[in-house]
Amino acid sequence: MQDAHHSPSPDFSGLWIPLVTPFRDHAVDHAALAALAEKLAATGIAGFVVCGSTGEAAALDEDEQMAVLATVAAAAPSLPRIMGLSGYHLGKTLAWVRKLSGCGLAGLLVPAPSYIRPSQAGLEEWFGAIADASAVPLLVYDIPYRTGVAIERETLLALAAHPRIRGIKDCGGDMAKTRALIADGRLQVLAGEDAQLFATVAEGGAGAIAASAHLQTERFVKVLRLLEEGRLAEARAEWQPLLPLIEAMFSDANPGPLKAALAARGLMQDELRPPMTRVPPERRQRLLDTLQGLSRP
Numbered sequence: 060m061q062d063a064h065h066s067p068s069p070d071f072s073g074l075w076i077p078l079v080t081p082f083r084d085h086a087v088d089h090a091a092l093a094a095l096a097e098k099l100a101a102t103g104i105a106g107f108v109v110c111g112s113t114g115e116a117a118a119l120d121e122d123e124q125m126a127v128l129a130t131v132a133a134a135a136p137s138l139p140r141i142m143g144l145s146g147y148h149l150g151k152t153l154a155w156v157r158k159l160s161g162c163g164l165a166g167l168l169v170p171a172p173s174y175i176r177p178s179q180a181g182l183e184e185w186f187g188a189i190a191d192a193s194a195v196p197l198l199v200y201d202i203p204y205r206t207g208v209a210i211e212r213e214t215l216l217a218l219a220a221h222p223r224i225r226g227i228k229d230c231g232g233d234m235a236k237t238r239a240l241i242a243d244g245r246l247q248v249l250a251g252e253d254a255q256l257f258a259t260v261a262e263g264g265a266g267a268i269a270a271s272a273h274l275q276t277e278r279f280v281k282v283l284r285l286l287e288e289g290r291l292a293e294a295r296a297e298w299q300p301l302l303p304l305i306e307a308m309f310s311d312a313n314p315g316p317l318k319a320a321l322a323a324r325g326l327m328q329d330e331l332r333p334p335m336t337r338v339p340p341e342r343r344q345r346l347l348d349t350l351q352g353l354s355r356p
């Protein structure tokens with residue numbers, strides 16, 4: 060795995076963990092965050108996505124986001140970090156991107172602006188302006204069910220011409236689009252939909268950003284390695300037991316189930332920032348029973 064920040068040709072392949080942000084009594088629990096990052100850093104992952112949707116970044120102010128980033132950097136200094144962005148005020152976003160330029164990031168994960176449903180031309184301008192302002196490469200985050208707008212294939216191919224737009228976190232739910240991007244070859248395609256990890260990488264994708272891989276991390280890493288080595292049957296045998304885990308992790312809004320599972324392992328409090336809520340007790344028990352059925356940690 061190359062260091063994406065210092066390499067002239069960044070490599071975002073492999074498994075990236077979009078870290079949860081632990082809370083305790085409404086504040087970020089930096090001790091739990093550091094311990095989690097340290098633990099995950101020893102599993103063979105490519106790096107961390109900090110302040111993604113799993114990290115509840117929309118509920119963190121700028122100072123909190125900076126502090127979260129600093130904690131992860133200190134806990135796992137050898138691993139690259141990608142920072143998630145959110146919001147739809149272009150001026151504020153560009154100022155934030157410039158502020159992040161000195162933070163030693165490997166890249167930025169940039170979604171389409173939420174709620175306002177811009178045109179494809181508007182999206183091209185949005186990503187182009189952020190890429191122009193950024194000192195580090197961008198991964199475009201295509202997640203229409205959260206943002207309200209799909210980034211179309213032609214738009215993504217146009218964005219691929221920008222020297223700093225280097226990959227996509229693909230939650231688009233459109234395998235034809237995924238295949239077209241893989242065939243084009245200019246953007247590294249990372250599965251962003253956990254259940255699509257195997258299919259995307261088997262078809263030539265570079266890796267994944269998968270929240271459920273906070274658990275069973277080594278097994279996820281192994282699936283990707285086996286696929287990369289072309290050992291399909293062995294990869295499938297490792298992958299299939301992960302499917303109930305993935306289903307359980309998305310049985311309520313992410314990161315609710317994940318935080319319930321991590322809390323049950325004593326790794327943090329089961330606490331989310333409003334308006335996100337904990338998994339209710341009746342579903343929580345079913346979730347923990349499912350996880351108990353899986354062998355490794």
Ligand SMILES: O=C(O)C1=N[C@H](C(=O)O)C[C@H](O)C1
Binds near residue numbers: 251252
């Ligand atoms: O935070 C992320 O990055 C991820 N977000 C997706 C989501 O919550 O919609 C899920 C994916 O596993 C990682």
